[in-house]
Amino acid sequence: MVKAPLAGGTLQILSEQTAVSSIAVAGGWVYWTDNNLMQLTRIPIGGGTAEVVATGMKSCTGLVRDASNIYWSSEAGIWRLSLAGTGQLKLATSLLANQRPMAVDGDYVYWFATDLGSILRVPK
Numbered sequence: 001m002v003k004a005p006l007a008g009g010t011l012q013i014l015s016e017q018t019a020v021s022s023i024a025v026a027g028g029w030v031y032w033t034d035n036n037l038m039q040l041t042r043i044p045i046g047g048g049t050a051e052v053v054a055t056g057m058k059s060c061t062g063l064v065r066d067a068s069n070i071y072w073s074s075e076a077g078i079w080r081l082s083l084a085g086t087g088q089l090k091l092a093t094s095l096l097a098n099q100r101p102m103a104v105d106g107d108y109v110y111w112f113a114t115d116l117g118s119i120l121r122v123p124k
Contacts, residue, residue, distance in 0.1 A: 003030075003047070012047060022063035024070060027083035031070050033060035040072060040081070053085045062111060066104045069124070078109055078122055092122040 003012045019036035029042040031053075040054040040063075057074040064071050069080050071091075078092040091109060103110045108121040 003045075021060050022072065024063045024065045026065035026070055029083070031063060031065070033057065033063055033072055035060055040070075042085070051085070053081060054079065054088050062102070064102070064104050064109070066124070071104060071109050071124075073111060078111065080109075080124065091124070092120075 019034050020032045021035045022033045024031045025045060028045050030045055031040060031042045033040055038055065038057045038060075039052050040057065040060070041050050041052050043050040054072075057072070057076070057079075059075045060072055062073045065083070069082055071078065071080050073079070076093065077090050079088060080091050081088045102112055102119070104124065107123060109124055110119060110121045112119050
């Protein structure tokens, strides 16, 4: 995980990872899913100590955020966690593989289920 200034300059390593499948920035944190470790991890955007905020996630394939929460998908379903790092909640249960959250709006999380060839949604 590397941070680079927009104007150019020295790269800063935030965390050394090998199996990052999705990444998002929200609320002063960089979040990522790691398919080898099956977890959602975050690190302060300025660097520091990484912390695991969710575990046991097989085949994470998407990560999106809004002003209050971070959302991700796994083979088990669609999940939500507050940006404070608390309140993990499964929003939808699925046995489908390849769920890819695409977007969030004020009311829903939307994703593409490649197994169905469909765009689905669930209330946030």
